Amino acid sequence: MSLKTSPVNIDTPNRNVSPARPRPTLRDRYGDRAFNIAATAILLLSILAVVYPLYFIVIASVSDPNAIYEGKVWLFPSGVTLEGYQRIFADSRIWNGLGNTVIYTVLGTAISVTTILCGAYALSRKDMPGRKILMLLFVITMFFDGGLITKYLVVRDLGMLNTVWAVVLPGAVGVWNLIIARSFFEHTIPNELREAAQMDGATDFKFFFKMVLPLSKPLIMLMVMIHVVAQWNSFFDALIFLNDDSKYPLQLVLRNILIQSDVSSTGTTGGDIQSYAAAQRIAELTKYAMIVVSSLPLMIALPFMQKHFTKGAMIGAVK
Amino acid sequence: MSRTIPARRGRPSAAPLPQRRISFSLRLKRISRAWQLYVLLAPALVYILVFKYWPMYGVQIAFKNYNPAEGFTDSPWVGLTHFIRFVNSYQFGQVLGNTLWIAVLGLLVAFPIPIILALLVNQLQSERFKKFTQTVLYSPAFISTVVVVGIMFVVLSPRSGLVNNAIQLAGGEPIFFMGSAEWFRPIYVISDVWQNAGFSMIVYLAALAAIDPALHDAAKVDGASKLQRIRHIDLPGIMPVVTILFILAIGNLLNVGFEKALLMQTPLNLSSSEIIQTYVYHAGLQQAQFSYSAAIGLFNSVLNLALLLFFNTVARRANQATLW
Numbered sequence: 001m002s003l004k005t006s007p008v009n010i011d012t013p014n015r016n017v018s019p020a021r022p023r024p025t026l027r028d029r030y031g032d033r034a035f036n037i038a039a040t041a042i043l044l045l046s047i048l049a050v051v052y053p054l055y056f057i058v059i060a061s062v063s064d065p066n067a068i069y070e071g072k073v074w075l076f077p078s079g080v081t082l083e084g085y086q087r088i089f090a091d092s093r094i095w096n097g098l099g100n101t102v103i104y105t106v107l108g109t110a111i112s113v114t115t116i117l118c119g120a121y122a123l124s125r126k127d128m129p130g131r132k133i134l135m136l137l138f139v140i141t142m143f144f145d146g147g148l149i150t151k152y153l154v155v156r157d158l159g160m161l162n163t164v165w166a167v168v169l170p171g172a173v174g175v176w177n178l179i180i181a182r183s184f185f186e187h188t189i190p191n192e193l194r195e196a197a198q199m200d201g202a203t204d205f206k207f208f209f210k211m212v213l214p215l216s217k218p219l220i221m222l223m224v225m226i227h228v229v230a231q232w233n234s235f236f237d238a239l240i241f242l243n244d245d246s247k248y249p250l251q252l253v254l255r256n257i258l259i260q261s262d263v264s265s266t267g268t269t270g271g272d273i274q275s276y277a278a279a280q281r282i283a284e285l286t287k288y289a290m291i292v293v294s295s296l297p298l299m300i301a302l303p304f305m306q307k308h309f310t311k312g313a314m315i316g317a318v319k
Numbered sequence: 320m321s322r323t324i325p326a327r328r329g330r331p332s333a334a335p336l337p338q339r340r341i342s343f344s345l346r347l348k349r350i351s352r353a354w355q356l357y358v359l360l361a362p363a364l365v366y367i368l369v370f371k372y373w374p375m376y377g378v379q380i381a382f383k384n385y386n387p388a389e390g391f392t393d394s395p396w397v398g399l400t401h402f403i404r405f406v407n408s409y410q411f412g413q414v415l416g417n418t419l420w421i422a423v424l425g426l427l428v429a430f431p432i433p434i435i436l437a438l439l440v441n442q443l444q445s446e447r448f449k450k451f452t453q454t455v456l457y458s459p460a461f462i463s464t465v466v467v468v469g470i471m472f473v474v475l476s477p478r479s480g481l482v483n484n485a486i487q488l489a490g491g492e493p494i495f496f497m498g499s500a501e502w503f504r505p506i507y508v509i510s511d512v513w514q515n516a517g518f519s520m521i522v523y524l525a526a527l528a529a530i531d532p533a534l535h536d537a538a539k540v541d542g543a544s545k546l547q548r549i550r551h552i553d554l555p556g557i558m559p560v561v562t563i564l565f566i567l568a569i570g571n572l573l574n575v576g577f578e579k580a581l582l583m584q585t586p587l588n589l590s591s592s593e594i595i596q597t598y599v600y601h602a603g604l605q606q607a608q609f610s611y612s613a614a615i616g617l618f619n620s621v622l623n624l625a626l627l628l629f630f631n632t633v634a635r636r637a638n639q640a641t642l643w
Contacts, residue, residue, distance in 0.1 A: 035545045039439040040448075046436065047455050050513065053474055054459075056481050060473075071484035119363025122356040129350045134360065141367055143570060144624055146374025147616030148596070149603040150391075153380075154373050157390070173366045204355035233463030236578050240604055251465045258469035259582055287473050291466055298461045305461075306454055310521060 061085070061288035065281045084289030087282060094290070096246060097253035101232060104249055108168035109227040115173050116223060117216070120181030121208055124189070142175045148240075155241055166241035167249070171234070177226060184219045185212065221308045229298060229305075254294055258287055381614035394610075401614035410598065418594040418619075421507060421580070422572045428508050430568055432516045434561060437523035438549050453524070456517030467514055468582040471506060472497055498587035507583065507592075511576065522564065523557055530556040559640035566634060566642055570627035573619050595619045 060068055064079030072078045088094055122128060123135055145151075151170060160166040189212055197207045213220070235251035242248060248256075261283070376391060381401060383394040405411055436456065443449045459467070474481045475496035483493040496502045534552050543551070577596040584592045593601075595615060603612025635641045 031544045031546070036442070036444070039442055043436075043439055043443070043452050047452060050455055050459055050517070053470060053481070053513075056474070057470060060481075065479070068484075069479045071488060115362045115366060118359040122360035125353075125356055127349075128353050128356045128360075129346065134364070137364075137372075138367060141371040143627060144375070144620055145371060146376075146378045147613060147620060148599055149609055149613040149616055150374035150377035150380065151370070152604060153377060153385075153391075153609065154370065158369075169366075170370050172370075173363055175367075178363065204353070204359070208359065229461055233461075233465075235463070235465050236581075240600075251463055254463075254469065255465045255582065258465065259472060284473070284479060287469065291469055291473070295462050295466055299458065302458055302461055303454070310525075 057288055057291050061285070061292045065284045068284070081285070083282065084285035085293070087286045088289050088293055091286075093245075093248075093253050093257075094250070094293075097248055097250035100247060101250040104164065104167050104238075105228055105231040107164065108172070108231040109224055111168055112172045112174075112177075112227045113220065113223045116178050116181050117213070117220065118208075119173070120178050121185050121212060123178070124182045124185035125204075138175050138178060152240060160241070162242055162244055162247065164247075167237050168231075170237055170241075171230075177223065181219060181223065184216065188215060188219075218308065218311055222311065225305050225308055232298060250294060254290060258290060378613060378617055380610050381617045383610060385610040385613070397610075401611045402618065404611065405615050405618065410593070413590065414593055414595055414598045417591055418573055418596075420504060420591075421576065421594060424504055424508050425511060425576065426568060426572065429511050429516065430565065432512055433519035434523055434557070436516060437520045437527060437557075438553055440520065441524060441527045441553065442545060442549070453517070453521070457521060458517070459514045460518035462514065464579050464582060467510060468579060471510060471583070475506070495587075497583070498585055500588045500591040503583065503588045503591045507576070507580065510579070519564075522560065526557040526560040527553060562634055562639040563642065566627065566630050569630045570623065572626055573623045 056073070059075075059077040060073055061084055062080050062082060063073045063077040064081055067073050067078035123131060123138075125131070128134075155161060155166050155170055158165075160169070193211065194207060197211060202210070233251060235249065235255055238247075238249050238252045239255075242252075380391055380394060382396060382398060384397050385391075386394045389395075440449055440452055443452070462470075473479075475483070477483055477493045477495045477498075480496075482496070487493055494502070496506060530552065534556075535548055538548050538552060573595065577594070580592055580594050581597050581600065584597065596619065599612045599616045599619070602608050602615070631641050
């Protein structure tokens with residue numbers, strides 16, 4: 001495998017090599033070196049562009065807001081304060097939202113993953129009559145859908161508005177995930193295994209639960225993670241289907257505070273200008289802290305999840 | 320005739336004969352034997368019937384005057400009234416223009432960047448640096464849209480934002496980024512790249528890893544430089560994946576980023592941030608004009624489907640990988 005340029009190339013002066021016959025010349029190797037340097041530089045800049053804003057948010061969340069106003073916070077926090085975090089942990093909306101998010105995430109993930117795994121397995125079985133037509137029914141929905149309004153009306157007609165179900169059901173099964181799961185089953189569960197199990201009298205249920213699922217741990221992990229991340233981060237279904245604040249998931253609470261700048265609960269509204277300025281100051285500080293707190297759980301889990309997501313990309317690419 | 324049949328019979332387990340040859344009772348028997356599979360499929364099937372096909376059936380309200388008491392089926396027909404009203408409304412040009420602007424800009428900028436990143440990362444020598452780059456670049460994909468837009472608002476804030484502090488340090492005037500229509504599109508696209516380029520890169524990296532290393536070795540022996548190898552080995556190698564993802568991106572062209580656009584909207588940037596889907600949301604759910612907004616949504620879906628079919632055909636003509 002060692003394809004390093006032979007010493008001959010270094011000894012022979014380059015001008016003697018005819019340009020018509022490309023060989024690993026010194027110039028080429030300089031070209032490669034220049035390429036390596038450029039590639040590394042571009043990637044380092046990209047890394048910086050991704051990391052710096054996040055790093056800034058973290059240091060800003062513990063800095064004195066006045067120092068941020070004055071542009072003193074660049075690389076290190078200035079006038080360290082934990083007031084922002086104290087405010088968040090004292091804010092009942094955040095805790096309530098967090099609680100709701102946990103419930104929606106657990107329930108939504110359980111429903112989605114179960115439905116997808118069972119459905120995808122059935123669709124992976126070539127001996128199921130009507131398989132092609134059924135698959136087509138699913139694929140069509142990838143390319144055409146009824147739109148937001150009719151979805152809303154259906155959820156309303158089902159009487160699900162303002163209930164947990166409106167958050168966890170309408171987006172439960174992504175056809176793309178179903179296809180990934182199906183091709184995983186098609187590629188990893190050998191037909192012979194099933195035939196042998198059937199010979200021994202195993203029913204389809206028994207085979208699926210006792211053999212297929214234990215063999216599909218990477219897929220199950222991938223599906224669980226996809227849905228945990230999606231549900232944890234989602235806000236839109238909650239926005240349109242829920243109207244009771246106490247049921248809002250964390251992301252919707254965040255949206256109201258971060259983006260709609262709803263500072264009402266920071267206490268000192270009304271009153272004199274000074275207390276208004278103080279409230280403003282706290283509000284800014286809280287925003288940074290809130291971004292950190294809400295993203296932290298997934299960021300901590302990221303190294304653990306990475307392996308599975310990379311595998312998932314492979315499964316998807318196999319398709 | 321008599322030639323082919325024995326040959327087929329001779330194949331082991333050549334059970335799948337053409338469907339019509341199977342007698343009705345045999346088919347029934349097969350179906351009933353597979354009942355447990357249908358039970359496994361049932362929840363997913365019920366799901367798409369209720370949450371996908373029922374809304375699709377409901378799309379007929381785009382041609383009706385929807386009335387909650389009468390429901391999808393019994394509301395009176397009004398033909399194309401709602402479509403005509405939309406096309407003639409003063410927002411039509413603006414909303415359609417904004418949608419296409421974002422979509423095309425997103426495609427031109429956000430689609431090639433992950434490919435370039437993957438090609439660069441793939442060329443890195445050090446496995447550790449490769450892993451590290453990959454992890455860092457895709458971490459923003461796990462941050463929610465709400466938080467990303469929240470970050471925009473704080474980082475771009477005219478009073479205390481990081482970017483404006485830098486501008487002022489360089490002697491410039493602070494810019495009210497989130498409150499200006501001109502800045503909406505650049506911010507939208509840049510943040511899209513920032514958040515998603517690293518994650519999209521992974522699929523291309525997987526495709527690059529599948530390229531036969533012998534090709535690279537042979538090219539090296541022939542004295543190909545890295546750039547030449549990227550151009551003549553890597554790029555052709557991942558082209559099928561690129562084509563498929565491009566067609567899928569086209570298929571979602573008018574759907575993506577709706578949530579982010581909605582979150583980024585402020586009364587001041589509305590003239591460039593109001594896209595078809597946010598308009599549907601405002602007209603439909605906030606003003607309860609169900610039929611009118613369903614018509615606009617349908618307009619969007621049909622336009623989208625047309626684009627998808629068009630590009631799939633183009634790809635097939637060009638002998639590239641296609642969806643079907």
